[in-house]
Amino acid sequence: MDLTFGGTLRIPLIAAPMFLVSTPALALATCSRGIMGTFPAHCTRSHKAFQDWILEMEAGLDALDSPAPWGVNLVVHPSNARMEGDLELCIQHEVPVVLTSKGSPDNVFDRIHEYGGIIFHDVASARHAEKAAAAGADGLIAVCGGAGGHTGTINPFALVNEIREVTDKPIILSGALSTGRDVLAAQTMGAALAYMGTRFIPAVESGADEHYRQMLINCSSKDVFYSAALDGAPANWITPSLIESGIDLKELATTVPGEVVSAGVVRERYSKVKSCGHGVGMIKQVESAADICDRIIAEYERAKSELASALVA
Ligand SMILES: Cc1cc2nc3c(=O)[nH]c(=O)nc-3n(C[C@H](O)[C@H](O)[C@H](O)COP(=O)(O)O)c2cc1C
Structure with missing residues (x-):
C-alpha cells in the first residue's frame, strides 16, 4: 500500500x-x-x-x-x-x-x-x-x-x-x-x-466556537481531565469547560463509567463540555x-x- x-x-x-x-x-x-x-x-x-x-x-x-x-x-x-x-x-x-x-x-x-x-x-x-x-x-x-x-x-x-x-x-x-x-x-x-x-x-x-478556541489557547496539559463518567467511554475533557458546566470534578473522578448521565443527555452536554488532548499547550493562536x-x-x-x-x- x-x-x-x-x-x-x-x-x-x-x-x-x-x-x-x-x-x-x-x-x-x-x-x-x-x-x-x-x-x-x-x-x-x-x-x-x-x-x-x-x-x-x-x-x-x-x-x-x-x-x-x-x-x-x-x-x-x-x-x-x-x-x-x-x-x-x-x-x-x-x-x-x-x-x-x-x-x-x-x-x-x-x-x-x-x-x-x-x-x-x-x-x-x-x-x-x-x-x-x-x-x-x-x-x-x-x-x-x-x-x-x-x-x-x-x-x-x-x-x-x-x-x-x-x-x-x-x-x-x-x-x-x-x-x-x-x-x-x-x-x-x-x-x-x-x-x-x-x-x-x-x-x-x-x-469550534470562539469560547472553545480561547479556552484552548489558555490551557495546557494540566487542564485536561480524564474521565469515563461523562458518556461511559474514557475521554479527555477541558477542566474549565467541566467547571463552567457545573460538573463536580470530585464526583466525576470517582464515578463508575457511564453512571453520571444518560446517553440522551450526552449530545446536549457536548455543546458545553469540550474535549482536547494533552498536546493543547502547543496551541497559541487562532489561525x-x-x-x-x-x-x-x-x-x-x-x-x-x-x-x-x-x-x-
Ligand atoms: C473534540 C474531539 C472530538 C473527537 N471526535 C472524534 C470522532 O467523532 N470520531 C473519532 O474517531 N475520533 C474523534 N476524536 C479523536 C481524534 O480523531 C483523534 O484520535 C485525537 O484527536 C488524537 O489526539 P489529539 O487530539 O491529542 O491529537 C475526537 C477528538 C477531539 C479532540
Whole structure:
C-alpha cells in the first residue's frame, strides 16, 4: 500500500476526525496543503446532510491541484442506527479512506475494500489491533494516552511495541502529537502515519466556537481531565469547560463509567463540555488551517535536518 498516496501527502499526517469540530472546509484546507483531511459521518445531523458534505468535498477537491486524500470516520457498531445508510454513501462515492471505530462487523470491511477504499481502524490495545488486523483493516490507529476525544490510556511507546508483536500492518499514531517534530518522532517509533486532532481545533475553518478556541489557547496539559463518567467511554475533557458546566470534578473522578448521565443527555452536554488532548499547550493562536499545516510541514523538515546532523555528529 502506498502511504504517500501517490506523493500527494507532503508529510505523513492525517488531520483527525472530530465530532462537532471537523467540517468540509477544514478537511479541504488540509488536503490543499498536502495533509489528509477527514470528518466523522456523525458530525452531520442526518444522512442527507452527510451526503451534502461528501458532495462539498468532491466539488472542493475537483478545484484543487493534486490534493491529499480524504477520509470519513464511520462508527461501525450496531448501535449506530445510521451505519448502513452512511456506509452505502461511502461506497457510492468511493470515499478513499474510511476511518472505522467501535467494532468490525461482518462484511463491512469487505464492502469498503470492494471499491478500493482503505480502512484504518481505531485501536487502544494490542488485543484490539490483533482483532482488527485479522478482520482486514489496512492500518491501525493506535489511540494512546493523552489523545483528545475518546482516548486510550496506554503510553505510545508501549502500545506501538505491543502492536508490532501481533501484526505488521501500518500503524497510525494518535495522542497528543502537535508539531512537525512529533510527526517525525512517530515515524522513528515505527508508525507509518501520524494523527492529529486537537492541533486543528483552533483553525478558523473548524466548527469550534470562539469560547472553545480561547479556552484552548489558555490551557495546557494540566487542564485536561480524564474521565469515563461523562458518556461511559474514557475521554479527555477541558477542566474549565467541566467547571463552567457545573460538573463536580470530585464526583466525576470517582464515578463508575457511564453512571453520571444518560446517553440522551450526552449530545446536549457536548455543546458545553469540550474535549482536547494533552498536546493543547502547543496551541497559541487562532489561525487558518493552511497556516497550521504549513507550520507543521516546516517543523517536520527542520526536525529531519536537525536529526540528520545529530546522527552524523
Ligand atoms: C473534540 C474531539 C472530538 C473527537 N471526535 C472524534 C470522532 O467523532 N470520531 C473519532 O474517531 N475520533 C474523534 N476524536 C479523536 C481524534 O480523531 C483523534 O484520535 C485525537 O484527536 C488524537 O489526539 P489529539 O487530539 O491529542 O491529537 C475526537 C477528538 C477531539 C479532540
